[in-house]
Amino acid sequence: xxxxxxxxxxxxxxxxxxxxxxxxxxxxxxxxxxxxxxxxxxxxxxxxxxxxxxxxxxxxxxxxxxxxxxxxxxxxxxxxxxxxxxxxxxxxxxxxxxxxxxxxxxxxxxxxxxxxxxxxxxxxxxxxxxxxxxxxxxxxxxxxxx
Ligand SMILES: [Zn+2]
Numbered sequence: 527x528x529x530x531x532x533x534x535x536x537x538x539x540x541x542x543x544x545x546x547x548x549x550x551x552x553x554x555x556x557x558x559x560x561x562x563x564x565x566x567x568x569x570x571x572x573x574x575x576x577x578x579x580x581x582x583x584x585x586x587x588x589x590x591x592x593x594x595x596x597x598x599x600x601x602x603x604x605x606x607x608x609x610x611x612x613x614x615x616x617x618x619x620x621x622x623x624x625x626x627x628x629x630x631x632x633x634x635x636x637x638x639x640x641x642x643x644x645x646x647x648x649x650x651x652x653x654x655x656x657x658x659x660x661x662x663x664x665x666x667x668x669x670x671x672x
Contacts, residue, residue: 541586542601549607552576553634570636577603577644588648595619595649602626604637619649 552573580603581588590598599615600622606612616622626642629635645651 541584541590542603545580545584545587545603546601546606548576548580549603550609553604553607553637570640573637574640574643577641578647581644581648591619591645591648602638602641604634604641607637608634610634619645623649623651 581591591600594600596618598619599617600619601613601615602611602622602625604610604626605614616625623642623645626638626645629638
C-alpha cells in the first residue's frame with residue numbers, strides 16, 4: 527500500500543516559501559548556464575512559462591501578492607532561486623517589480639524580466655509599465671530570432 531503523502535500544516539506555510547523552493551529547483555537545473563551571463567532563448571521561454579504557471583496554479587501565492595501588494599514584504603523569487611540575496615525583502619509589489627524590471631547586470635536578468643512581467647500581468651500592470659522586452663532587443667540574444 528502506498529504511504530499517504532506528507533501533509534504540510536497549512537497555517538504555517540508561507541506561499542512564498544513554496545515558490546522559492548520551486549525556483550531553486552528550476553535554477554539548479556540551469557546552474558551551469560550562468561558562467562558568462564548569457565542565457566539562451568530556450569531557457570528564457572522556460573522561465574517565462576514557469577512564472578506564468580506558478581502564479582496561475584498557486585492560488586495561495588497569487589492571493590498573497592494580490593492581497594498584500596501594498597503592505598507585504600516580498601522576496602524576489604529569482605534572487606532567492608539562485609541564492610543571490612537570500613532573505614532580502616521588498617516593501618510592496620511595486621518595489622519588487624521595479625527591482626525585477628530594472629536589474630541590469632546582475633545574474634539572471636532575463637529571468638528577472640520574466641518574473642516582473644508575470645507579476646505585472648497578475649496585478650494588472652502589464653500594459654505600459656512592465657511590457658515585455660522583445661527578445662531581439664536584448665544584447666547577446668539577437669541571433670536566431672524567429
Ligand atoms: Zn532579484
